[in-house]
Amino acid sequence: MEFLTEFPSLGRSDLSAIRRAVDGAFREFTRTWGETIEAFFNPLLRFLVWFEDVLLATPWPLIIIILCALAWAGSRSWKITLGTAICFVVIGIFGMWEDTMSTLAIISVATLLCIVVGIPVGVLMARYDRAQSIITPILDVMQTIPSFVYLIPVVMLLGIGKVPGLLAVCIYALPPIVRLTNLGIRLVDKQVMEAAEAFGASYKEKLFGVQIPLALPNIFAGVNQTIMMALSMVVIASMIGVQGLGVPVLRAISNQYLALGLMNGLAIVALAIIFDRVSQTYGKRLQAYRESGHD
């Protein structure tokens, strides 16, 4: 009867041996490869630091003007542009300007990195069913595994700092753009693809002339999701040394500072809403040709 009530698990000593073996192996890996990997990510670190410095060194009115110009370019909406200006002025007044700039820097770089990596991976998945069946479960893991779990190896490998934070953000934020690129390309009208084929288009001509342009609204929805998910990682990233709005939030949690937490939290929300509205209206404008007239 004991067999049924007690799960026949491995003994305590076996389990700890396994854990020790895995930990030891990874530590060994870190010792051998840590510096190489760090060197590999060095350009990224320098770019991130440089970008953050630029944002902080630029006079704040100029930053607000540039952000409003970007909002206008993306959305062509006075409401959204004005909203952007007001949000950043309020953020500045409440003394969160520098943290906001740091957050802006890491979000921008993370998004850029996700686009550069994610779109080609999505294209690959759309082209080969094989690639899709291999990559989809990996994306599932990336999206569902608790962030704290992959923070451990990242920190063991790269220590505390901006780059591990950036990687943690990217691991979490990459899946939507990959998925939506793949989906967008697969949803392109089969008949249009057949027409391109019938006119003798090569794979490249089909990809850049037909598939990507027609998938663009979906790809853009992916970019939007990626930005949103990157923002939601700000607090967790601050646990491993990323500067920004997450740091005061973390301090507020440990000290029960309600007002501090709320203010910085709302600043993150404001950034999220601005990014979301601008990128969504831009995405909608991309498919203006679909709305005109009848179909």
Place this chain on the structure above:
Amino acid sequence: MTDDIKISIRNLYKIFGNNPAKAMEKVREGMSKDDLLDQTGHVLGLNDISLDMRDRKIQVVMGLSGSGKSTLIRHLNRLIDPTAGEVIVDGEDVLAMDDTRLRDLRRFKMSMVFQKFALLPHRTVVENAVYGLLIQGIKEDEASKRARHWLDRVGLTGYEDYYPGQLSGGMQQRVGLARALATDADILLMDEAFSALDPLIRMDMQGILLELQEELHKTIVFITHDLDEALRLGDNIAILRDGALIQTGDGQDIVLHPADDYIADFTREINRAKVVRLRALQKPLNGAVPAGDPLADSMVLEDALEAIAGAEGHIVPVKDASGKVTGQVHLADAVAAMHA
């Protein structure tokens, strides 16, 4: 094979399923389409099709949905690969072509018009019309010039900068036609090109196609499920049913001598006066030529009827293409032919 055969299809089979090669053996052993589906789960899409298509003529392939006609046309530019058989275009075996050769065939020798237009929705009318030319590697200026010429020919001047979504179906298909014509390919494949259009617009497009053909003399393969359309456009008509070819001939052959009841059913509702030509009705002259101007033997009954009824003794002389009087047509025969 004579010289004026442009496209030649020989013993073409297409089987859809997991293991077409194995199913093919069964078909060669004489298994029927229904048995094949029941016993192996394979669909016999095309069953031993052999068809010659003449140069500079309109070959219509007609059949109801599921007859395999759209599958057949996609074998000509190998959008679909056959299970067995040959497709020969200008003496060259399409199935033996490597990727580069095949791409060149699609770029330079054949262009295609689709039932649902298949235009690029994110590109304007003129950007759609240049598509084939840009793929041929022609410079943008030159391509745009040629595309505009063809847009003008199909009556779309002034719509160059619209998006396809802003145009009606008929106009979208004109863009499709201009896109196909612009590549200057000898062969035009038209897959139910006008089937999605309203009857009046369809007539209109048929008119445009015939007008262009009079001047361009392309080899056109036209797929349709509509016998009226087939008769109006086709220099030659092939009828498919359940993946097999059941009759080929010109419109008059098919109307006057349907190969079986299936085709006879089709032809029953047809206005024969529009199909039957005087050539089929003429009787020998018996020495004396009737009074009046001779009518061309290619004239359809509908156009000739008034002249015949007004002629002296209700009888008219008929001349062939060279102008030589070859026979005569009596009103009684003409009227009888319309009811047969």
